[in-house]
Structures are given as structure tokens and as C-alpha cells.
Amino acid sequence: MSPQKRKADRFVEHLEPLQKALEVYCRRCLSDANAVEDVLQSAIGNAFRDFDLFAEGTNFRAWIFRYVNLEIKATNRTFWAKSHASLIEEPEADDDWRLNFDEAHFDALLDSPDAVLQHCDEALAGAISLLNPLERSVLLLKAIGGFKYREIADIAGVPMGTVMSSLARARERLRHQLVEYGREHGLLSRPQTGKAAPHENETNDVENGEA
Amino acid sequence: MSMNCEQTRQHWHLFHDSEGDAELHQRINEHLSMCPECARWFFQQSQLEEAVTETLRQGERTADMWDRISRRAVSTEPTAARSRYLLGGILVLAASMLIVVSLVFWNAADGSSRDLTTLSVGLHEKLATGREDVKFSSGSHIEIEEYLRRQVTFPVRCPPREDAGFHAAGGGVCKFDQAPVAYVVGQVGGQRVSVFIMSRESLSRFPEQQAALQRRQIVSQQRGDCEVVMGEVNENLVLVVGRVTTDQLDRVLKAYGSYHEHGPQVPPTHRASDPA
Structure with missing residues (x-):
């Protein structure tokens, strides 16, 4: 067997179990839904070209996601540059929603998330598209790739602190969108009892061992 | 030092994602074991996050597309050697038949191999x-x-x-x-x-x-x-x-995979299979 064939076999062996996750990640991340195959083609081609640099026994999953992520980033930039000729970068998502956060409906969402999530794949996709590019990547790398923070930091090329803050913001935004969707479509009912709010007195109870 | 509810809830992301150090998890667990409200709050947050994650993960692998990608990106075949293709094809066919026959006999001999x-x-x-x-x-x-x-x-x-x-x-x-x-x-x-x-x-x-x-x-x-x-x-x-x-x-x-020691009884991570 030729060295090239051996390389191809090893590469495919690593790649096959990850194909579904890579494709789902790509579909969720790309601004242009028609670019999925081109992006994956290019990323996989580049990764195979560099496969000699991959150290066997290390984390292939994170390694291949890095290639796909780079390609997605480049494609999204091109897409935005074409469709918004006056903009250089994608606009940052605004924080206005924080002012109108509907806590009562959020409690209802916490009580029965499936009531909303079973009906809203399209709304979820829309909410994802409203995130800024880094928040979107970090959230999807966590959810679809199942990566640790340090792996996400490597893949996205950002510090770990940025990963943590981006993930927290992305989750908050997404939840807000779900609440809005659930409220507008009558999927959430306001809870009848008050919610469990954190209370400062707990500190003393805990410290005194009285709780 | 023990954490209060506010401090504990601020660390939910780290706790849910099994990140941060063991001491932090220990302190969170200590608080959760003594505060049912926070334990319920953590459970609900994790339940929602798991449901969102599950929804985001839904999708199928497009077999045709991956075949095309593999063919183009990982192809090792020479471009102008039709005779080698033919010979290769015959060899592959013969090997496939041999493998199929072997598998039939092997499975017949050991029915538990896929159990x-x-x-x-x-x-x-x-x-x-x-x-x-x-x-x-x-x-x-x-x-x-x-x-x-x-x-x-x-x-x-x-x-x-x-x-x-x-x-x-x-x-x-x-x-x-x-x-x-x-x-x-x-x-x-x-x-x-x-x-x-x-x-x-x-x-x-x-x-x-x-x-x-x-x-x-x-x-x-x-x-x-x-x-x-x-x-x-x-x-x-x-x-x-x-x-x-x-x-x-x-x-x-x-x-398995849970740091949640004193929280609600049903861990949010165990889910039924997707329908076939």
C-alpha cells in the first residue's frame, strides 16, 4: 500500500465519525446556506493536505474543527461583504433586549423548555443567526462539538476568558429569543407562584452551618 | 469559605460545563446541598440548556455530499491510468466478494460478534x-x-x-x-x-x-x-x-460525567434515543 493511500485511509478513519457533527455545525454557523458543501470541501481538502502535521494520538476532533471554523469565518466575511457592501464586518448584535427581558415568561420556559423547543427549530436558527460571529461559533462548538473551553479557545483563536464571556452572552441571548418566540406563539403560560430568587441571608446560614 | 446564592448562581456555566477547578465544584455542591432553591434553579438551567443543545445537534449527515467531498479531497488515484483502474476494479470486486463470504461464515460461526x-x-x-x-x-x-x-x-x-x-x-x-x-x-x-x-x-x-x-x-x-x-x-x-x-x-x-452530587434526583443528561 502506498504512503499516500495509507494517509488517506487513516484520515478517513478519523473523519468518518465526525462527519455529522461537522455538517450540523457548518449548517448552523454559515450565513449562506448554499455554501455548506463548498466550505466543507475546502476545509477537508486543506486538512488532508496538512494531515502529515497531525500528531497521531492527539485530538483530531479539535484539529479538524479548527479547519472548518476558519473556512466558515472566511466564507461568512465574504458573504457579508457581498450582501452589505458598505459594511466591512458583520454588525455587533445590540443589547437592547436586556431592557425588556420578560422574567415571568422566562420562568415558564425554565419549567417546560420542551413546550417551546419542540416547535421552534426555525426560530432557534433565526436566533443563532442574530448572534455575533464569535458568540455563534463558541455556542455551537460547545453544543454540537462538545468541546471544553480550552479547546474552543484553540479552535476559535481567542483567549479562554473570551470564550467564557461569549458563551454566557450567547446563552442569554438565545434564551431571550426563545422566551419571545414562546410568548408570541402562546406556548408559555405565566407561572402562578413567585420564582426562587437568590437571597443574601443564605451566606450566614451556610457559614454557621444552620441551613 | 461558603458561597451565597448570588455567587453560586454566577458560577452555573462553569458547573454545568464541568469546567473550573475541583474546589469551586466542591463549594458549589456544598451550597446546593443546603439550598433547595438554588438546587432547583441549577437543575432548571441545566435542563433548559440540555434541551437547547439537543435541538441544536439535530441534523443528518448527507451521505452523497460526503462521498463527493471524500472523492475530491482525499483522492489518491492516478489520473490517467485506465488499465490500473480496470485491474484495481477487478481486485476490489474479488476482495469484496471474499470479504462478504468470510463475513457470512464468520457471523454464522459467532452470532454474538455484534452483540x-x-x-x-x-x-x-x-x-x-x-x-x-x-x-x-x-x-x-x-x-x-x-x-x-x-x-x-x-x-x-x-x-x-x-x-x-x-x-x-x-x-x-x-x-x-x-x-x-x-x-x-x-x-x-x-x-x-x-x-x-x-x-x-x-x-x-x-x-x-x-x-x-x-x-x-x-x-x-x-x-x-x-x-x-x-x-x-x-x-x-x-x-x-x-x-x-x-x-x-x-x-x-x-x-457518569456528572459533578452534580447533591442536586435534584434526575440528572438532566440522560436522554432517550432519538426515534430511528
Whole structure:
């Protein structure tokens, strides 16, 4: 067997179990839904070209996601540059929603998330598209790739602190969108009892061992 | 120093994602064990996050597209050698027929080769009796987790916590019917117990267990003196094997990948299979 064939076999062996996750990640991340195959083609081609640099026994999953992520980033930039000729970068998502956060409906969402999530794949996709590019990547790398923070930091090329803050913001935004969707479509009912709010007195109870 | 509710809730992301240091998790657990409101709040947050994650993960692999990508990106064939294609084609055809015939005979001789329970019990017995060496020996959950994460491409979570009665001793990797498997060995009540971890996708190779897990979230089976309890935990298919009671194995399975020691009774990570 030729060295090239051996390389191809090893590469495919690593790649096959990850194909579904890579494709789902790509579909969720790309601004242009028609670019999925081109992006994956290019990323996989580049990764195979560099496969000699991959150290066997290390984390292939994170390694291949890095290639796909780079390609997605480049494609999204091109897409935005074409469709918004006056903009250089994608606009940052605004924080206005924080002012109108509907806590009562959020409690209802916490009580029965499936009531909303079973009906809203399209709304979820829309909410994802409203995130800024880094928040979107970090959230999807966590959810679809199942990566640790340090792996996400490597893949996205950002510090770990940025990963943590981006993930927290992305989750908050997404939840807000779900609440809005659930409220507008009558999927959430306001809870009848008050919610469990954190209370400062707990500190003393805990410290005194009285709780 | 203990944390108050506000401080505890600020660290939910780290707790939910199994990030941060062990001391932080310990302090959070201490607070949750004494504060039912926060325990409920953590449970609800995690439940919602798991439901969102599950929805985001939904999607199919487009076989045609991946075939095209593989052909173009990973092609090693020479471009202008039709005679070699022809010869290669004949050889591939002959090899395929040989493989098919071999597989038919092999399966006829060993009907259990695709039975996941039998495979896991077989390896557990070898590991427990020392006929198979454990590749990596350590009592540290973190060391075992890091070792396994370097060995396999699918996500692996931390070994079951000691408060579930499982005392880890090491780990390694192997294959069941060509599917990669990470395993953790340890003891429950003085008896050797093995935890086998696979990617959820691997389940499609084992029709009997796949059918069983479509009916129930957690399945118990027995082979000889060994009990096996299996279930899907997030992105993993997890089997716990040993000569102990199914309740003990069930407890270990539910503690897999969870740092949540004193919270609500139902961990949010164990889910039923997607319908076929």
C-alpha cells in the first residue's frame, strides 16, 4: 500500500465519525446556506493536505474543527461583504433586549423548555443567526462539538476568558429569543407562584452551618 | 469559605460545563446541598440548556455530499491510468466478494460478534482477571479523563464520581466491532466494574441494543454472572459492567460525567434515543 493511500485511509478513519457533527455545525454557523458543501470541501481538502502535521494520538476532533471554523469565518466575511457592501464586518448584535427581558415568561420556559423547543427549530436558527460571529461559533462548538473551553479557545483563536464571556452572552441571548418566540406563539403560560430568587441571608446560614 | 446564592448562581456555566477547578465544584455542591432553591434553579438551567443543545445537534449527515467531498479531497488515484483502474476494479470486486463470504461464515460461526453486551462483558472479564492490561493506571479522575480525551475523537466526560460508589483505577481504549471505545476500570463495593464509553453514533452497529434503548432510557442485560447497564448520556453511549447488582451499576451510570452530587434526583443528561 502506498504512503499516500495509507494517509488517506487513516484520515478517513478519523473523519468518518465526525462527519455529522461537522455538517450540523457548518449548517448552523454559515450565513449562506448554499455554501455548506463548498466550505466543507475546502476545509477537508486543506486538512488532508496538512494531515502529515497531525500528531497521531492527539485530538483530531479539535484539529479538524479548527479547519472548518476558519473556512466558515472566511466564507461568512465574504458573504457579508457581498450582501452589505458598505459594511466591512458583520454588525455587533445590540443589547437592547436586556431592557425588556420578560422574567415571568422566562420562568415558564425554565419549567417546560420542551413546550417551546419542540416547535421552534426555525426560530432557534433565526436566533443563532442574530448572534455575533464569535458568540455563534463558541455556542455551537460547545453544543454540537462538545468541546471544553480550552479547546474552543484553540479552535476559535481567542483567549479562554473570551470564550467564557461569549458563551454566557450567547446563552442569554438565545434564551431571550426563545422566551419571545414562546410568548408570541402562546406556548408559555405565566407561572402562578413567585420564582426562587437568590437571597443574601443564605451566606450566614451556610457559614454557621444552620441551613 | 461558603458561597451565597448570588455567587453560586454566577458560577452555573462553569458547573454545568464541568469546567473550573475541583474546589469551586466542591463549594458549589456544598451550597446546593443546603439550598433547595438554588438546587432547583441549577437543575432548571441545566435542563433548559440540555434541551437547547439537543435541538441544536439535530441534523443528518448527507451521505452523497460526503462521498463527493471524500472523492475530491482525499483522492489518491492516478489520473490517467485506465488499465490500473480496470485491474484495481477487478481486485476490489474479488476482495469484496471474499470479504462478504468470510463475513457470512464468520457471523454464522459467532452470532454474538455484534452483540454489544457480550463484547463488553468479554472485555470486562479480561480486564478484571488481568488477561488484558489496563493501558493507563491512575486513581485520578482528571488524569483518566485527560488520557481518554487524547485517545479518542469523540467527546468523553469525567469518570463516575466516587460518591456513586465507583473508585476509578485506570482507563484505556479498544474497539467493539470496529467502533472506538474508551473504558474506565474501577471498583464498586470491592468488585471490579468497567465503564465502556462510545460515541452515540456507534449504537447503530448494534441493532439489539439500539432497539432496546429506543424503548427504554436505561437498559439492563445479563451475560453469565455479569450484569450490564447501558444508556445514552449526551453524546455518549455508556455501558457499566460488573458482578454487582443492577442498582449499583445504575448508580454508576447516572453519575457518569456528572459533578452534580447533591442536586435534584434526575440528572438532566440522560436522554432517550432519538426515534430511528
